[in-house]
Amino acid sequence: NAGVTQTPKFQVLKTGQSMTLQCAQDMNHNSMYWYRQDPGMGLRLIYYSASEGTTDKGEVPNGYNVSRLNKREFSLRLESAAPSQTSVYFCASSGQLDNYGYTFGSGTRLTVV
């Protein structure tokens, strides 16, 4: 049981470059999320998807886009990376049967230079 799989684990981008972070879960969860974690800021929600076919903005959506490709996959795209987007990104999923406790992916450490 893999849980939530995130790729890549590490990435260095130049300012203005684009990239997509991939996330997949095999727990049949309806809901998926993207968070960023910065020192002293805790976890901040970027976007979420309550169910397949829906996406909504979280607390810090600017500069990001998402796609809920199917029930399993939820990707996060940076169209034009900025140094302020240097962070650790976590994907998570949750479902009603688990009382909406989160299962997190292992994270992507992104540096924008």
Next chain:
Amino acid sequence: AQSVSQHNHHVILSEAASLELGCNYSYGGTVNLFWYVQYPGQHLQLLLKYFSGDPLVKGIKGFEAEFIKSKFSFNLRKPSVQWSDTAEYFCAVMGGGSYIPTFGRGTSLIVHP
């Protein structure tokens, strides 16, 4: 909007000491409560959760938390910490019909051997 406050930002203990990490929230209605742990360099993992019933919740690795509704608190406890408990601990609260939790800023725990 609900808020979650973790009063202790940094805690340093010696092995075998007792631990209590504070968590208070602002929402007055029915809540679901979580504690997550993040070991150095790893992703967040669910430590324990409260949904209903016995307000004293037992989690993994000897941790427990008590929900005190009158105090809007969900403090995390462990009678005797180990060096391996060194990690960051996050409290999260879900309420108001939303399935998206609000996270606290986290408490960094360092346990000296």
